[in-house]
Amino acid sequence: MSGQSTHLDPGVLAEFRAGLITGRRGTALAAHLAECDRCAALDADLAEVSTLFAAVPPPALPADLANRLDLVLAAEVAERNENYSERAVLSRPRARPRPGWLAGRIGAGNRRLRLVAVRVLAPAAVVLAGLGYGLAQIGGSPAVTAASAPAPVPSASPAAGTATAQNPHSLPRAGAEEEGGSFHLVVSGTNYLPGTLSRQVKAALNGSSYAPGAVQAAPQQLRACVLRITGGTAPVLAQSAHYQGRPAYVIVASRTSGDLVLVVAPGWAAPGCSATSKDVLDTATLPPGI
Amino acid sequence: MQDADGQAPSDTELLRRHVAGDSEAFGELFRRHRDRLWAVALRTVCDPEEAADALQDAMVSAFRRAGDFRGESAVTTWLHRIVVNASLDRLRRKAARPVTSAGDEQAFEALWAHGTDPASATEVRLDVNAALRILPPQQRAALVVVDMLGFSVADAAAILDTSPGTVKSRCARARARLLPYVAHLRGDTGGNRSASESVSPAQGGDA
Numbered sequence: 001m002s003g004q005s006t007h008l009d010p011g012v013l014a015e016f017r018a019g020l021i022t023g024r025r026g027t028a029l030a031a032h033l034a035e036c037d038r039c040a041a042l043d044a045d046l047a048e049v050s051t052l053f054a055a056v057p058p059p060a061l062p063a064d065l066a067n068r069l070d071l072v073l074a075a076e077v078a079e080r081n082e083n084y085s086e087r088a089v090l091s092r093p094r095a096r097p098r099p100g101w102l103a104g105r106i107g108a109g110n111r112r113l114r115l116v117a118v119r120v121l122a123p124a125a126v127v128l129a130g131l132g133y134g135l136a137q138i139g140g141s142p143a144v145t146a147a148s149a150p151a152p153v154p155s156a157s158p159a160a161g162t163a164t165a166q167n168p169h170s171l172p173r174a175g176a177e178e179e180g181g182s183f184h185l186v187v188s189g190t191n192y193l194p195g196t197l198s199r200q201v202k203a204a205l206n207g208s209s210y211a212p213g214a215v216q217a218a219p220q221q222l223r224a225c226v227l228r229i230t231g232g233t234a235p236v237l238a239q240s241a242h243y244q245g246r247p248a249y250v251i252v253a254s255r256t257s258g259d260l261v262l263v264v265a266p267g268w269a270a271p272g273c274s275a276t277s278k279d280v281l282d283t284a285t286l287p288p289g290i
Numbered sequence: 291m292q293d294a295d296g297q298a299p300s301d302t303e304l305l306r307r308h309v310a311g312d313s314e315a316f317g318e319l320f321r322r323h324r325d326r327l328w329a330v331a332l333r334t335v336c337d338p339e340e341a342a343d344a345l346q347d348a349m350v351s352a353f354r355r356a357g358d359f360r361g362e363s364a365v366t367t368w369l370h371r372i373v374v375n376a377s378l379d380r381l382r383r384k385a386a387r388p389v390t391s392a393g394d395e396q397a398f399e400a401l402w403a404h405g406t407d408p409a410s411a412t413e414v415r416l417d418v419n420a421a422l423r424i425l426p427p428q429q430r431a432a433l434v435v436v437d438m439l440g441f442s443v444a445d446a447a448a449i450l451d452t453s454p455g456t457v458k459s460r461c462a463r464a465r466a467r468l469l470p471y472v473a474h475l476r477g478d479t480g481g482n483r484s485a486s487e488s489v490s491p492a493q494g495g496d497a
Contacts, residue, residue, distance in 0.1 A: 010469050014462035020455070045472045049465040052475045053437040056418050058329040065342045069324065070317075072346055076353050077313045 432460035
């Protein structure tokens with residue numbers, strides 16, 4: 001202990017440790033540290049700040065965020081492929097402008113969606129296939145506009161009845177591979193809930209009780225958005241149901257690492273296939289082998 | 291994704307493929323690093339929802355701006371830089387929230403004092419995020435990148451878009467600011483030095 005009346009300021013000591021104080025002043029500081037126990041202890045604590053922060057284990061990426069990032073990335077890939085496709089087929093007329101995709105966040109301008117574009121989306125399925133997480137929930141805003149509630153549409157597909165036998169879980173396989181990317185929508189009375197989503201979806205996949213005649217051809221816009229997310233692959237299940245008491249679509253996309261469950265508000269099935277938390281109500285990943 | 295020789299492609303190769311139009315390459319690249327990128331965003335923003343938005347902003351930005359990557363730094367450095375920028379942007383937009391006010395210091399004190407025996411400092415567990423929240427954003431980002439993620443000062447300077455000297459200075463100020471809480475941080479991170487071994491600026495002395 002030196003008995004000096006002046007000790008080093010922590011800020012100065014920190015700068016010295018960081019190599020910002022050199023030369024004669026640095027030499028003097030080093031000499032003081034060698035003599036002063038109190039400042040030496042302070043110096044050790046400063047070093048420990050770095051050590052302690054370095055030892056903090058990194059936070060795990062939340063499963064819901066991982067799912068959300070994959071969805072957004074799949075959409076980005078689809079968007080880019082669509083643009084490539086549009087450049088390649090200049091003679092084709094453009095479809096209506098897209099108002100919604102991540103509007104505000106990305107500042108989407110006059111981007112366009114065209115159904116034909118879903119034919120080039122296959123790589124997006126690989127993005128989704130990289131998921132391997134458990135139950136997850138996206139966003140959570142319960143605000144759902146009921147104005148465009150999913151409504152059964154008259155069955156327009158002659159294959160609607162034939163799909164039933166193709167599903168190993170005895171439900172009509174929502175995504176019977178049909179020309180034009182059509183799949184079937186099951187009108188369900190189920191009210192899905194956040195805490196039980198996975199269990200309810202498993203029950204829907206395994207169950208056989210659905211009202212005869214409740215299978216409809218998926219509306220065109222819903223079909224476009226679902227295929228956009230799945231990369232053109234028909235979903236395992238597509239239901240028009242409820243989520244927390246409000247109309248919602250429940251989509252299950254098959255993946256090798258576990259089926260992806262997507263719960264969307266009716267507003268999701270609109271040009272642009274919004275991925276905002278207002279429209280993507282919940283997601284989950286079912287373990288493989290369900 | 292593997293090359294013909296069975297090796298995983300490098301970050302640079304994945305980015306090149308992405309720019310060339312490969313639909314899978316960016317997803318592969320981002321998944322490779324997103325855990326660490328999430329750590330950067332969360333530690334810098336100190337708010338899970340804002341950090342999630344920042345990470346998403348950054349991912350989309352990197353996806354679209356990949357063609358701007360010129361290879362002056364490693365791809366991972368470039369990705370971290372985009373995430374840090376997105377995180378600081380988020381903080382700027384949320385500027386109404388004070389990050390260094392007395393109120394935050396009080397909240398910090400309340401956090402580590404809550405539910406513990408004040409007489410037993412070694413049992414106090416301090417939330418690291420609460421500690422980081424005391425720091426101004428730029429100092430916080432520097433501390434996160436250098437001390438928590440282990441980047442060199444040179445790489446940190448590239449990530450933070452500033453000079454190495456500024457990185458050192460920000461880190462030094464951040465460490466000095468956190469010094470009074472080192473005993474509590476020690477409790478949080480599993481260190482085992484006793485509180486009596488440390489000397490806090492507030493303790494005795496004749497400075």
